[in-house]
Amino acid sequence: MTPYIGDIDAWQESWDRQQEAYLPDREHRFAAMLDAVDAIRDTGPLRLLDLAGGTGTISLRALRRFPDAELTLVDLDPALLALATAALRDRATIVTADLGRPDWHHALPHRRYDAVLTATALHWLPADRLATLYGELCDLLRPGGLLVNADYMPDDALPELTKRLLARSRERREARYAAGAALSWSQWWEQAEQDETLRPLVRQRHGIYPTGHSPEWNPPVSWHLDALAKAGFAEAGTLWRGGPDAAVVGLR
Template sequence: MSELIAAWEAQQNAYVANRAERFGIVLDAIAYARPGVRTILDAGGGLGSFSRLILERFPEVRVATLDIDPALLSLASANLSEFGDRSLIVDADLVNDDWPAALEGWLPEIVVSSTALHWLPSGNLVSLYERLARLLPEGGLFFNADHLPLSREGSFFQRVSWADDARQQGAFAEGVPDWDAWWQRFAELDGFAEVIAEREARFAAKGNEEHLDVSPAFHTVSLRVAGFGESGTLWQHFDDYVVYGVR
C-alpha cells in the first residue's frame, strides 16, 4: 500500500507543478500566524497528503481529514495511522450542509484544502464558505490551494498557463501514473474492491465533475461576502493558487 500512496504523491506532483512549495507556503503561514493552533481540518483531504505534512510539522496539532471518497479514506487511515489519536478520518460530503456534524467535536481553528474544491459547483462553494464562516472562530484561517484555470479563450494568460501544464507530460512519459492509471493500479490491489465499489456508487449517484468556471476573484469575494474579514491570494504559479481567508 505504501507504494500506491507514493505513486499518488508522484501523480499529484506531476499534475501540480511546485505542489511541495504550494503546501509549504501554507505551513509557513500557519507557523507565523497561529503557532499555537490545536485543530486543523483538511477538507477534501484524499489519502491525507496535506494532513501528513501538517502532522509532521506541528507535533501539537490534531488533524481531521475529511473526504467523500471511501476508497481514498481507507488509504488515509493507513497513511496517517502512525499519528494515532492526532488524526481523525471523516467520511462526509462538503456539499451537504450538515457535514460539520461528522467532525465528532473536532472544531477546527484552521481549514486547509488542496486540489479539491474545484470539484464543487460554484453555488455549493459559496454555501461551503458561509458554513466555514460560521464554524471558524474569530481569527480562524482558511487556505485553498487549487487549480483555478478560468481565463479568456486565447488570452496570454491561458496560453502561458497551458504551456506550463504541458510539462506534466514529461513526468508521465517517465512512468509516473496519470489519474486513470493510478486508479487502475488501486483497483488491482487485493482487499479494496468493496470501498472502490462504494466510491463508484457514490459518484454515480451525485456526479463527479470538475468545475473550472470560477476565478480566484470569485473565491476571494465569496469569502468576504460569507463573513471573512480579509481574503486574498497568498501564492500563485500561473493558474495554480493559494487563496486565503481570515475569519
C-alpha cells in the same frame, strides 16, 4: 480498524507522483499554507481541519511541522479514506462526510478550528454550494482562524498567458506519461483497483461518483475572494500563486 494496504508509504508516493504530474509546484503551495497556519497559531496545540483531505497529503505534512496538532480529515471517497487511515494511523480523526450536503459538519468532533486547509478538491462543487460552504467554514473557525483553499484559480488579468501556461504544462505532463515517470489519473485508479484491499473500495467509489465529480467550472481568483468576503471573512486575499494556480486565504 486500520485497513491493511501493503506498503502504505509506496501508495502515498504513488499518489504524490501522480498529482505532481499535474502540479509540479505542489509542495510550494503546501509550504505556503503551513506558513500561514504558523503565523496565526496561539499557545497550545493547533486544531486543524483537512477538508476533502483524500489520502492525507496535507495532514501528513501538517503533523511533520506541528507534531502536537489535533487533526480532523474529512472526505467521502472510501478508497482515499482507507489510504489516509492507514497512513495517519491514530494521529488524526477520520470523518466520512459529503461536502455537498449542508449537514456535513455535524460529523465533526469539534465545533471550532484554528485553520481549515484544502487543496485541489473543491472545484467539483457548483458555485452556489461552494459559496455557501465558505460561510459554513467561516463559522467553524475561531476568531483569528483561517481558511486556505488552493486550486486552479486563474488570474483574471492574464487570459492569454494562462492559456499558454496550461498548454506548456500539458506538454510536460504528456512527456512524463510517455516516459513512464508518473501514472495518469485514470492509470492510478486502475492500479488501485488491482489491490486486493482497495478493489472493493474503488468499486464503492464508482457508485458514489458514477460520472466523476469534477464539473467544468473553475472560476478566477476574483470569484473566490468575493465569495470569501461575502461569507463573512474579515480579510480575503491571495496567499500564493504559481502560474494558473493559486491559494486564497480567508481570515476570520
